[in-house]
Amino acid sequence: MSLPHAILTALLEKPSSGLELTRRFDRSIGYFWSATHQQIYRELGKLEHEGYIRALPSAQPTRGQKKEYEVLPAGRAELARWTAESQDPKPIRDPLLLRLRAAGVVGAEGIESELRRHLALHQRQLTEYLEIEERDFPPGRDTVEDRLRHAVLRAGIDLETFWTRWLSRTLADLEPPASPSAAAEASTPPAVDTPTPPA
Amino acid sequence: MSLPHAILTALLEKPSSGLELTRRFDRSIGYFWSATHQQIYRELGKLEHEGYIRALPSAQPTRGQKKEYEVLPAGRAELARWTAESQDPKPIRDPLLLRLRAAGVVGAEGIESELRRHLALHQRQLTEYLEIEERDFPPGRDTVEDRLRHAVLRAGIDLETFWTRWLSRTLADLEPPASPSAAAEASTPPAVDTPTPPA
């Protein structure tokens, strides 16, 4: 049940329309909780129905017309409740790790180029986060909000750093099958489904 | 579309019944792709229907009777195709980061105990991974499969290491609002939800 609370947070930071929210879920908040506009409109409807938010009266309720929402006290209370709630961390769920495991069974044919591609993507994301850090978190200010937001950004930075390091190391580990026997194996792709028969 | 391929991988490693798979999705494979037995049975049905796996003839098809599956050549081919496929990494999606951001808006009341709790959980998980590494990856062997499986485990180790470090640092950052000015800020809560007024 994270999306509604992500929306409440975004709306508290600044009342917005559905499309404006969608754009913000492509940047700031979206860096650690993405959502499409369909999800957002659906959820806005629910939140309004439950009395957590309301449409600002200025906008008419016709199709194609902008409709801005703001958070009601009940919504703020619900968000505070959820924030302090006890929630276990979700276990890792990563298709790339799964594919690496599968590669151990059906052969590591095309996976190296994927690792390289992911490495480039994570490096780019890391650069972006570092730029944001430089821009939005100069050494000066030090409110509690600043620290919280900085901590979140630092999680992004550290996670991307982890990926770039792990991918680099894994590539280095895989590239040189080193021993001549292994090299010979690699140059002998006998058929469709031969699962890496190494020495 | 990861679950069917996770199951194909598991079945290639060892033909199993639904319940045996469920158990394995609580351990080895489950460390980076979890699944409940309902998901697994549903997916086994689909995979059989599509001709990727088949039930071993030994077992009768009655309810309550064990039914073992094995992977057919088409299933192995599909898994190899998927493994080498180009798939973009998913952006981060973490409720804890979201809650930290929300705490910046509605106040960081209960979040510190959550951070400590998560820290303990991640430390325990890290210990478990390190034990597995010691047990399953002694310095000796060095086949391609070994390297792949070790790389996957190392991802788990490095990720848990990241979390423990980040949580420790974030806790240290939050505990002492330190500077008098920051303390002054914190003691001026303009509205509903007083954010973190600790000593």
Added chain:
DNA sequence: ACGCTCATGTAACAAGTTACATGATTGA
């Protein structure tokens, strides 16, 4: 006969994804 565990399943729902539909506004 009873309860326990093993084992397979159904049903209903929640969350996320993909494709498409529709109206309003604005500038060429």
Added chain:
DNA sequence: TCAATCATGTAACTTGTTACATGAGCGT
């Protein structure tokens, strides 16, 4: 007026979650 863009929405589907149902085999 036409196309592009802004803006809100529907529909259908897939994936994941939660609760429950049912049968087989075994020990007491």
